[in-house]
Amino acid sequence: MSSGVSAAILKAGGESIKTEARQHTDLNLGDVAVTSAENLSAKYIFHAITIDVDENYLIYASEESIQRATLNCLELADSLQVKTIVFPALGTGVAKFPLEKAAEVMIETLSNYLKGKTQIERVTITLYPREGIEPSQxxxxxxxxxxxLASNS
Structure with a gap:
């Protein structure tokens, strides 16, 4: 939780989020750990794994892991009876997954899931431009x- 969205969550939410997140072990790309939100105005934080270390080398996010992480978050939200959920652009920061591809994978996964039986009432995607990303992207x-939204109304 040293950079990007994770660092922002840690800074705003408090150090105990990091301590709690580190109790989750044996997680792989696409898995999600759930912690309390501490000082944030939320009940839970879903920590999607977009970078993994295997035998001392880094494994970065893929289409499959972004799709799985998105789906895992939605399923966890339903199991915890969460009505609203906020997503960043998964894997597009330190994990270096292309923004355009993340958009495609996440929007498709969200759309397919929300068409089914769910308790989720609102999904928000919150985006921040970073170095190398133009706001227009x-x-x-x-x-x-x-x-x-237009085609589903």
Whole structure:
């Protein structure tokens, strides 16, 4: 939790989130650990694994792991009776997954899941431009979402 979204969560939420997150072991790409939200205005934090270490080398996010992480978060939200959930652009920071591909995978996974039986009432994707990402690229998330909403109404 030293950079990106994780660092922001830690800074705003408190050190105990990190302590609690470290109690989850044997997690792989696409898995999700759940912790309390401590000082944040949420009940839970879902920590999606987008970087893994295997025998001293890093394994980065893939389409499959982003899809699995998104789906795992949604299923956990339902099992915990969560009505709203907020996602960052999974894997697009330190894990270096392409923003455009993350948008495609996440929007498709969210759309397919939300068409089924779920207690989730609201999904928010929150995006922040970072070095190397133009603000206009963030529209890769917004435009497909708006299209999906229009076609489902």
């Amino acid at each position: 963030l529209n890769n998330f917004f435009e497909p979402a708006v299209s999906l």
